[in-house]
Amino acid sequence: MFESAELGHKLDKATYDAEVPVLREALLEAQMELAKQAKFPVVILIGGVDGAGRGETVNLLNEWMDPRFVQTHGMGEPSDEELDRPMMWRFWRELPPKGRIGIFLGSWYTWPILNRVRGVTKNAELDQSLERAKKLEKMLVDEGALVLKFWMHLSREKQEKRLKSLEKDPKTRWRVTKRDWEHYTLYDKFNAVNERVIRHTSTADAPWTIVEGYDTRYRSLTVGKILLDALNKRMKQPAKRSTEVTAPPPMPSIDQLNVLKTLDLKQKLDKKDYVRELEKYQGKLAMLTRSPKFKKLTVVAMFEGNDAAGKGGAVRRITSALDARQYNIIPIAAPTEEERAQPYLWRFWRHVPRRGRVTIFDRSWYGRVLVERVEKFCSVADWMRAYSEINDFETQLVRHHIVVVKFWLAISKEEQLRRFKEREKIGFKRFKITEEDWRNRDKWDDYEHAVCDMVDRTSTEIAPWTLVEANDKYFARIKILKTMCDRIEAALKKAK
């Protein structure tokens, strides 16, 4: 795999000196065009062996381009705020917005490689990490990002030579650490793991470019030219990738049954029982979330449902059992300008809470496969891939011991009409009913179809949907509270 990068590539000074000014001007122009278009972000990963010039290359790219529109991230040890969240959170928070270039020195590959070489993990776990990395990259590319991955390689002999020469020069001595030499003694191990990583993750969308790192001129010009070509090629492409996808037919059901239709919406709770159960489960939720072990837990709860299904009321019954300091409600409305400059899931990732906290999303990332699908705000391809992107997202949360609770509040079409009319009558509730609600109502069947697809495709063992029969508010609220308690209780039992 690394054969081509051990041939002793080099470039003479005259050629380099002649080519660099041309390249620089072209890069600068491409970068300005990128910023002007502001249609896609550029994510550059720089990996490779110690001493192969990763840092130097990045510094040079910054010198060649306008560094104001490049952000370089050296992903060293994570901070405590980062450790409190799933591993990918620290990359999400640093993703470049559209029109900008983000360079990652050390990436989502760094720790999987180190852990495998050190024997902390086996190949199976390494491969799992690589699958996650591939999914992330695929999502980035599908969202329009240009993803470039460079691997700087050195043969064993060249690595030794390089480290020694860096050490000799007092100006570069600081760059060679004990760790570098330690890694050098593990050269073969690293090589095997690196090869596996590159083999598994060189995809059509985001291939690795292996660059021999010994000769500075060869390495620099190679990387610069590949970057320039990729930028120009991508800017000439039409804004949207033309993957024509047709929506799949609804799940077959000749008997017209679906997960929503089988709900028994007649279920009720009378006021007396409600008051008793409310006190019981709110008390229980209060105790659970105040137990010392809860500090190690995180809860992400999410509410979707028909308009007027009572999401707000249900959320309030939960929050009034919690300490106001520990929860956060994120109402999902139209994305802000900064959010629109990022991949779809970015605005949810930014709200993933720290340990010991509860975050409640009032509407959520499922908007992609509900309103955005039905109203055609995104393409079929976009919402079709969203199912697996969402499953990946939730898997990452759950892997990090976050309890993910998802509620769909279902009411009948008749009950919705009754509530709409009631809302229009009551003064301070009038703000809750808009033209849009009436419009959505006209598309009842489309939404029902979308909801059934959503449940079928995203109700997973680790993050199941709880469908809530919400024609009766009392019944719905208690079912929700009880589910919250059960899920948290189970998680607390598992937590050490």
Place this chain on the structure above:
Amino acid sequence: MFESAELGHKLDKATYDAEVPVLREALLEAQMELAKQAKFPVVILIGGVDGAGRGETVNLLNEWMDPRFVQTHGMGEPSDEELDRPMMWRFWRELPPKGRIGIFLGSWYTWPILNRVRGVTKNAELDQSLERAKKLEKMLVDEGALVLKFWMHLSREKQEKRLKSLEKDPKTRWRVTKRDWEHYTLYDKFNAVNERVIRHTSTADAPWTIVEGYDTRYRSLTVGKILLDALNKRMKQPAKRSTEVTAPPPMPSIDQLNVLKTLDLKQKLDKKDYVRELEKYQGKLAMLTRSPKFKKLTVVAMFEGNDAAGKGGAVRRITSALDARQYNIIPIAAPTEEERAQPYLWRFWRHVPRRGRVTIFDRSWYGRVLVERVEKFCSVADWMRAYSEINDFETQLVRHHIVVVKFWLAISKEEQLRRFKEREKIGFKRFKITEEDWRNRDKWDDYEHAVCDMVDRTSTEIAPWTLVEANDKYFARIKILKTMCDRIEAALKKAK
């Protein structure tokens, strides 16, 4: 001071039960109006003695209002990312945007009070903290925020009684900690410090409301009503406070001299000297920023100057000496939607870097007293107060051992014309010259006046301006590099 809050205020259940539904509806309506207007944020601070019901009150407010538009922040121990920045950073990052309510349980008063009671600080230092708090609050109010400060008080007897009764009930036992009892034994000390704090920081703009905390009904209804009144009163006010301020005359100078006119713009460096000096100071800067002690330091450098004065080129001469992983360039353009929903300085606070890092602002918070002043984007009162707000901001950075380096790049009117014309000729530089640049040029004198005022009012001992004679790019770049080196070298010497 606390006399009125030791009278044994209470409210009977019947009155409370009758008033609460009315209050709740009014609060909800006010909150909706607040969100709809989205003209100002509401910052609520809740302070007070242990057991006085601070947490309960906040929970109740969340229950009474729509919790989706309220964010509650329990400001406990800071995270490592917060410790790496000035103390106020953690409050800035949690400020509510316009239209929202942010409740802070534990505020910028918490640590100053605790430190004083524990004897870590003396009154003089406490008073300094209080001055900083007052300035922050004044700035928030000037920027349009509604700031409400509640202090929950208990007499010594009532505090003991309260803690004991909380401890007796198994449901509330978790709320009483060893620390609470420890604080109880320090009641008199706390009382004295609290009184000093309230006395010093009860301003016309942001007065404290002292509430007796023993009777839950009395306390809750009092806080709720004050909040409602304040919200409604504020929403009826005209958007902009009508403080009529006239711009001060220019600093008197009958001889027409000013700090810009006395610059010797003829200073030059020939190419040979430039190349030698460039290598020297870039080498020095590289060594300084790579020294182990630099990990404890932070550098915030800031570039302002006439259009076409060569800011970009100067910045690049600095960054090419740095490791790309350690610096970040923030080009300041029009604020984003999220930034416009916050006080003016918010978009700079969000970029204050961690330790060991260099952040370079290409244009900066001085836009307020330059372009915003000259183009009348803000009122005279706004830019007049900006001088001291900016000084406060920079003081906080410097107090946190951040090296603040500020450059003004000055060129003559003739040199600017020459460069504009040159830029129009050269292909890849054409994007750098716009209509706006020509318009700005017409206001040369206004800008000059603004710059002189700015330097006079914000060149401080801790964060001095460096005026750079920039007609000759070589001379300018070397002066800038040398200044960076000198400032960092001095800071490293001081750092332990």
